[in-house]
């Protein structure tokens with residue numbers, strides 16, 4: 280009978296290198312004590328998920344914080360699910376969030392000594408590892424057809440036991456090497472399976488940086504490690520790669536905890552020391568019935584990072600928000616230290632909550648407002664241009680009419696201790712600032728008209744607007760301008776405030792607020808706008824006069 284070694288040679292006659300050769304080719308990294316090597320290992324199967332950005336952000340943080348290395352590995356062994364171009368897109372999007380790897384797969388190039396970093400380019404490396412397992416009788420070729428596998432599954436379902444290829448159901452585990460040889464020589468197609476030594480009735484102890492120590496049932500499935508297309512499966516590739524790329528901590532989503540027993544066993548069988556693991560909580564959402572569920576690619580627009588980019592949320596806001604999910608003490612830290620340099624925040628796995636955080640768009644909006652309020656008008660212009668160039672032609676056209684004018688619009692109540700928080704994203708901004716542009720203002724008035732409070736008749740409105748126009752002086756200080764408006768209001772039976780009006784309903788017809796609203800609607804076509812005084816300053820006296828005169832003549 281042929282030996283395991285001979286069988287291995289029959290399957291991989293061209294593979295002459297050994298695991299030892301790989302050990303030499305990929306030596307231990309020369310890094311200071313405590314330096315962590317982390318990796319983000321996306322599959323190019325679609326868009327960048329918000330949860331993946333979260334993972335990548337933490338990988339980057341942990342590596343930076345410990346003086347280590349963060350690299351990207353493209354896990355593209357599942358060729359059927361691959362979506363062309365998505366690997367490149369992931370990289371571009373990560374960069375927009377300042378999550379930039381030190382080495383690895385970088386879309387059009389690779390950087391680093393531990394590559395190739397694309398799994399499909401590593402077939403030879405996996406073959407060396409698989410040949411090693413075959414030689415030691417820890418893997419075997421499996422010739423089962425899809426029909427046979429379905430048959431096994433059906434039987435297991437009937438028996439109400441765990442499905443899969445394991446124990447006595449793993450028929451080809453019990454073939455002799457001679458039988459294997461004969462089938463191979465006869466050209467019977469096969470995959471290679473791992474020969475598990477585990478028993479699911481026994482437990483292993485595992486340690487996780489976030490979840491601590493816990494017990495989990497051993498693996499006993501003879502999983503496929505090598506497919507008929509010549510590539511390994513994820514589980515196997517991950518063990519080989521994380522070992523030879525010298526990853527120290529595998530940081531990934533909690534959904535992988537269930538696979539941990541397989542991974543632990545694979546590392547052991549290969550004679551590798553397993554890395555540390557940190558399984559991150561999954562980002563959740565409340566469904567219609569108030570049940571928590573995982574943020575879903577299919578159902579939730581906020582599951583895709585592209586949603587935030589396309590809607591023009593500042594990328595920093597999403598990062599700040601994700602940091603609040605990452606560490607419970609971050610929020611307090613950011614309130615104290617500001618948004619400009621959050622890289623100074625000390626992240627730790629211990630401060631990570633075990634519960635899946637609920638995605639909270641209101642909180643993200645809050646941070647986006649805070650962050651945009653810290654920007655200078657120049658930064659606002661740059662951000663708006665870079666957003667609009669990609670996603671919003673209307674906004675880009677507005678900006679291009681006169682970038683300085685746009686800056687002045689953005690600057691309303693900005694350069695002060697407590698800047699106003701008018702904006703949280705650039706998407707839809709063209710609709711909020713369009714009235715600043717005379718021709719657009721005119722067409723808004725022509726199509727929608729102006730809707731004043733019905734309490735006041737047209738004649739009164741005209742009188743008030745006339746007085747306001749004739750006294751308009753935008754060079755005056757805000758308080759003096761307001762005093763002028765108030766005087767006009769009081770002269771025309773408007774009360775100084777709501778309380779006085781309530782007490783003397785027969786003396787007054789409204790309040791100063793009503794007068795201010797008339798002016799606001801007249802100049803902006805809407806009830807809400809940035810501070811009216813500054814709006815007038817940006818519009819300029821002449822334009823304000825023009826708008827008011829038009830209304831007085833046409834109302």
Ligand code: GLU
Nearest residue numbers: 320321322354517530531
């Ligand atoms: N390629 C896997 C995924 O797409 C990566 C899992 C891991 O980080 O180990 O989620």
